[in-house]
Amino acid sequence: MIRRGALWLLLLVAGGCGWFGSKDVMQPRGPDLGEIVRALPAPEAAVAAAPTPRREDVMAAYQRIYGQMPDQRQDQAVGKRLADLEMHVGEDRDIAGEADPYRPAIELYESLLDRGGAEAQDEILYQLARAYDLAGREADSLRHLDRLIAEHADSAYRLEAHFRRAELAFSRERYDQASADYAYVVAQGPDTAYWRNAHYMRGWAQFKRAELEEGLDSFFTVIDSLLEGGDADALATTDRELLEDSFRVVPLALGYLEGPTTLAEQMNARGRPSWQYLAYERLARDYHQRERYLDSVATWQAFVEQNPLDARAPSAHLGMIDTLIEADFPSEVQPTKVSFVRRYGIRSEFWQVHDAEVRDAYLQPLRSFLEELARAQHGRAQASAEPADYKAAASWYEERVATFPDSPDTAEYLFLLGEVYTEAGEPGQAVAAYQRVVREFPDFPDAHEAGYAAILGLEAMTRDAPADEAELWQRVMIDAQIEFAFVFAGDPRAPAVQTDAADGLFALGEHAAAVALAANLLDAWPDVEWPLRRTALSILGHGHFELGDFPAAERAYRLLLAGPVSGDERGALTDRLLASVYRQAENAEQNGDPDQAVGHYLRLSELAPGAELAVQGHFDAVAVAETAGQTARAAELLATFRDQHTGHPLAADAGKRLAALYEQTGDLMAAADELAALAEGDPDVEVRRLARYRAAELYLAEGADALAREQLVAYVDHYPSPLPERLEAVQQLDDLARGDDAGRRPWLREKIAIHRQMGSGAGERATYLAAQAQFLLAQEVRTDFELIRLGHPLPNSLARKQEALKSAVAALEAAAAYEVAEFATASTFQIATLFTDLAGAIMASDRPDGLSALELEQYEILLEEQAFPFEEQAIALHEINMRRSWDGLWNDWIERSFAELGRLMPARFDKPEVEVAYVETIH
Numbered sequence: 048m049i050r051r052g053a054l055w056l057l058l059l060v061a062g063g064c065g066w067f068g069s070k071d072v073m074q075p076r077g078p079d080l081g082e083i084v085r086a087l088p089a090p091e092a093a094v095a096a097a098p099t100p101r102r103e104d105v106m107a108a109y110q111r112i113y114g115q116m117p118d119q120r121q122d123q124a125v126g127k128r129l130a131d132l133e134m135h136v137g138e139d140r141d142i143a144g145e146a147d148p149y150r151p152a153i154e155l156y157e158s159l160l161d162r163g164g165a166e167a168q169d170e171i172l173y174q175l176a177r178a179y180d181l182a183g184r185e186a187d188s189l190r191h192l193d194r195l196i197a198e199h200a201d202s203a204y205r206l207e208a209h210f211r212r213a214e215l216a217f218s219r220e221r222y223d224q225a226s227a228d229y230a231y232v233v234a235q236g237p238d239t240a241y242w243r244n245a246h247y248m249r250g251w252a253q254f255k256r257a258e259l260e261e262g263l264d265s266f267f268t269v270i271d272s273l274l275e276g277g278d279a280d281a282l283a284t285t286d287r288e289l290l291e292d293s294f295r296v297v298p299l300a301l302g303y304l305e306g307p308t309t310l311a312e313q314m315n316a317r318g319r320p321s322w323q324y325l326a327y328e329r330l331a332r333d334y335h336q337r338e339r340y341l342d343s344v345a346t347w348q349a350f351v352e353q354n355p356l357d358a359r360a361p362s363a364h365l366g367m368i369d370t371l372i373e374a375d376f377p378s379e380v381q382p383t384k385v386s387f388v389r390r391y392g393i394r395s396e397f398w399q400v401h402d403a404e405v406r407d408a409y410l411q412p413l414r415s416f417l418e419e420l421a422r423a424q425h426g427r428a429q430a431s432a433e434p435a436d437y438k439a440a441a442s443w444y445e446e447r448v449a450t451f452p453d454s455p456d457t458a459e460y461l462f463l464l465g466e467v468y469t470e471a472g473e474p475g476q477a478v479a480a481y482q483r484v485v486r487e488f489p490d491f492p493d494a495h496e497a498g499y500a501a502i503l504g505l506e507a508m509t510r511d512a513p514a515d516e517a518e519l520w521q522r523v524m525i526d527a528q529i530e531f532a533f534v535f536a537g538d539p540r541a542p543a544v545q546t547d548a549a550d551g552l553f554a555l556g557e558h559a560a561a562v563a564l565a566a567n568l569l570d571a572w573p574d575v576e577w578p579l580r581r582t583a584l585s586i587l588g589h590g591h592f593e594l595g596d597f598p599a600a601e602r603a604y605r606l607l608l609a610g611p612v613s614g615d616e617r618g619a620l621t622d623r624l625l626a627s628v629y630r631q632a633e634n635a636e637q638n639g640d641p642d643q644a645v646g647h648y649l650r651l652s653e654l655a656p657g658a659e660l661a662v663q664g665h666f667d668a669v670a671v672a673e674t675a676g677q678t679a680r681a682a683e684l685l686a687t688f689r690d691q692h693t694g695h696p697l698a699a700d701a702g703k704r705l706a707a708l709y710e711q712t713g714d715l716m717a718a719a720d721e722l723a724a725l726a727e728g729d730p731d732v733e734v735r736r737l738a739r740y741r742a743a744e745l746y747l748a749e750g751a752d753a754l755a756r757e758q759l760v761a762y763v764d765h766y767p768s769p770l771p772e773r774l775e776a777v778q779q780l781d782d783l784a785r786g787d788d789a790g791r792r793p794w795l796r797e798k799i800a801i802h803r804q805m806g807s808g809a810g811e812r813a814t815y816l817a818a819q820a821q822f823l824l825a826q827e828v829r830t831d832f833e834l835i836r837l838g839h840p841l842p843n844s845l846a847r848k849q850e851a852l853k854s855a856v857a858a859l860e861a862a863a864a865y866e867v868a869e870f871a872t873a874s875t876f877q878i879a880t881l882f883t884d885l886a887g888a889i890m891a892s893d894r895p896d897g898l899s900a901l902e903l904e905q906y907e908i909l910l911e912e913q914a915f916p917f918e919e920q921a922i923a924l925h926e927i928n929m930r931r932s933w934d935g936l937w938n939d940w941i942e943r944s945f946a947e948l949g950r951l952m953p954a955r956f957d958k959p960e961v962e963v964a965y966v967e968t969i970h
Contacts, residue, residue, distance in 0.1 A: 105132065113125050113129055114126075130159060134174065168199065169204050170202075173195055173202075176188045180211070189212060210229070210245055213227075213228030223252075225248065229245040249265045266293045267297075297330065310346070324350060328363075343370045347363045347367040348367055351367070356401075361413075365412055381423070387416055388420065434470070437467045437468070444463055461484045461497070465480035465481040474505070477501075478505055481500045505523055505524035528544045549586050550586060565583040568583045584607045597634065604620055621655055622658075624655075629648070632644045632646075645680075669685045686705060689701040715748055716749050719751070725742075726758070763777060770801050770805050832852055832854070832881060835847050837893070872944075875940070879944065889914040921951065926948065
């Protein structure tokens with residue numbers, strides 16, 4: 048029979064001890080059965096293959112030779128082997144329930160031991176101790192173990208002997224002795240077969256001796272050795288049972304100590320092994336089962352605080368929460384949940400340290416807690432209406448969103464986040480939340496409300512922003528408006544929002560974008576209400592105008608004017624319409640298309656007759672035509688302009704321009720008429736003067752002498768200066784009066800007077816014309832001289848003739864004084880002629896009646912004496928002209944003086960020319 052105590056221990060230590068049968072320590076000593084058999088004589092008849100011998104046969108063979116071998120050592124070995132076989136037989140008998148199954152083996156071992164001197168005494172002692180133990184004779188077993196230990200210090204069985212002795216001591220409740228033997232086994236190191244079981248049993252021994260902390264250390268050593276690989280499931284069944292038993296002891300021991308505090312100290316002392324969580328878990332559950340809830344919570348909390356970054360910390364924290372809920376401590380539950388989120392949420396160090404696999408294990412409760420805490424704080428904020436409470440709620444919502452960004456219900460929490468930030472007076476953060484709803488969750492049922500709320504928030508931010516930031520926020524708001532209008536086109540607010548966006552872009556000078564948005568609005572909602580349509584069309588008109596697309600601007604303004612607009616607005620729109628047409632004209636002009644430019648300019652009057660820009664456009668059309676060389680068209684347009692806009696400032700110079708245009712076209716009479724009108728009515732005296740003069744010139748060119756004379760006379764009458772122009776006007780009048788000596792006389796005198804006024808500044812032409820005038824006036828005086836005949840009484844007529852001579856000579860000398868060669872030589876010639884004529888007249892004068900021949904002869908001589916000085920004077924004057932020819936001057940008058948000299952002094956001047964022969968070749 049197997050002793051109950053031994054069987055209990057066998058089950059307790061789960062096979063790891065080997066109970067005197069460990070293959071690691073039971074090595075046979077001396078020759079084995081094979082050696083003995085091989086030493087036996089060989090059988091005579093060989094067999095092909097020997098069958099495996101039965102144990103009984105082997106034992107019979109050993110029994111036959113035991114005691115017969117001459118070598119005591121070999122005989123001892125045979126006896127030991129036979130005893131070992133008896134042990135196996137005894138085990139079979141024990142199992143079969145036979146009485147005293149181990150007696151043969153014990154007797155054989157005892158006989159071997161009594162013989163003494165044999166080898167392997169320690170092994171025999173070991174086997175005897177084992178056999179006595181199996182036979183239930185503990186005292187005999189202990190006696191042989193003590194002897195083995197005492198006598199064989201180097202025995203390979205010493206370690207197990209200590210362990211078996213400890214087992215026996217423990218079963219007899221001699222815990223001090225058991226602890227000492229277990230300590231010896233432990234001291235031999237973890238590589239020995241009984242090290243773990245010794246630790247385990249030593250822990251129990253220490254526990255029984257109330258050495259609780261030392262016992263815990265032993266149990267933890269066992270646990271540590273079993274779990275050093277990290278996987279409890281990979282352990283053998285017996286090891287798992289040993290592990291479970293070890294963990295079962297932990298709460299018992301800690302229950303007598305400081306519980307979680309002691310456990311934490313033990314774990315810290317052991318370097319916080321990876322399996323420590325199991326120890327905390329066993330303790331916490333033990334407390335929980337015994338309804339010591341706060342101790343259970345404290346145990347979980349100890350693990351969390353000691354191991355904040357351990358992957359199982361969230362599980363421990365959840366244990367705290369579950370326990371508090373079950374224990375009905377509601378006031379403690381929420382703070383613990385808050386602590387959970389703080390410790391393991393996305394903002395925690397724990398989250399950063401661990402990967403997704405660790406986080407996935409607690410994401411579901413984390414999500415639940417975040418949502419619960421956020422809604423609870425939101426409720427408190429709504430009750431208090433304090434911004435700080437709303438911000439606290441926002442913090443929870445933000446963490447919920449950040450932790451689960453891809454969750455379908457994240458959109459709802461983003462929306463709530465926007466609401467609490469709005470209530471907290473933080474529109475910037477609210478907008479960010481709302482826009483995330485729109486962009487990341489467009490299918491969320493309230494996404495359109497989020498989009499609109501974002502716009503309202505941005506409006507507030509733009510309104511309250513500093514001056515240097517206002518434009519930035521306005522642009523952000525416009526982007527949000529555009530996004531809303533396009534993403535939520537079905538929302539009834541979309542057209543108004545898009546209109547506001549387009550208007551905002553225009554205000555920022557983003558004309559192209561504003562136009563595109565306004566055009567899209569009208570395309571997307573062709574039946575949009577008039578106020579929005581009006582704004583869109585206004586943006587199109589103004590935007591296209593700013594972008595230089597004036598035809599498009601015109602179309603937009605026409606559509607606006609076709610709608611219900613007020614009087615003032617209509618006037619402003621008309622002005623913009625005119626401006627767009629005017630710019631089209633300017634562009635055509637710049638592009639070198641005068642016909643199109645003129646057409647656009649003239650369209651202005653069709654759109655708004657009398658409008659200032661229409662008047663300007665008509666006036667500019669004249670300039671375009673003129674610049675393009677369309678002079679006749681320009682003149683026609685200008686004449687029409689003057690007729691339609693008489694009194695307008697732009698028409699003030701129409702006469703001048705018309706005169707110039709008419710002159711360019713060759714219509715000189717029309718030009719002259721315009722100039723004549725200017726001469727009468729222009730406010731500028733200089734303009735009047737020049738117009739009068741030019742009108743006279745053009746009339747002259749067209750042969751309208753009477754009209755020309757009228758203008759010239761008026762010019763001379765009204766403009767005494769400038770003298771050069773006045774002189775020319777007088778000259779023109781003189782030319783017109785030719786053939787009318789009386790009519791010319793005033794103009795000849797006027798030319799002389801003008802020259803005199805010019806003084807030293809008179810030019811050649813003025814001098815020439817004055818000399819000519821003086822010469823012509825002198826002809827009248829010369830004619831008077833020629834008309835006086837010498838008659839009786841001669842002295843009387845001669846005196847008149849001589850007086851007339853003086854006048855004529857003075858007049859001609861005055862002409863010659865201008866030193867104009869033509870008139871100086873003519874005057875010299877004519878003065879000389881006057882003297883010749885006077886001498887001739889004296890000689891041709893009537894002779895007195897009744898003179899005798901002698902008297903008549905004497906009278907003739909007297910006349911010759913009177914005439915001769917005049918002839919001499921004439922010769923001297925002609926010689927003056929002759930000498931002028933020596934200076935290179937030659938004209939008809941000089942030539943005629945030479946002729947006169949030839950006639951008056953033939954001997955000197957009237958000689959035939961002598962021809963001089965010449966040769967062309969020199970020899």
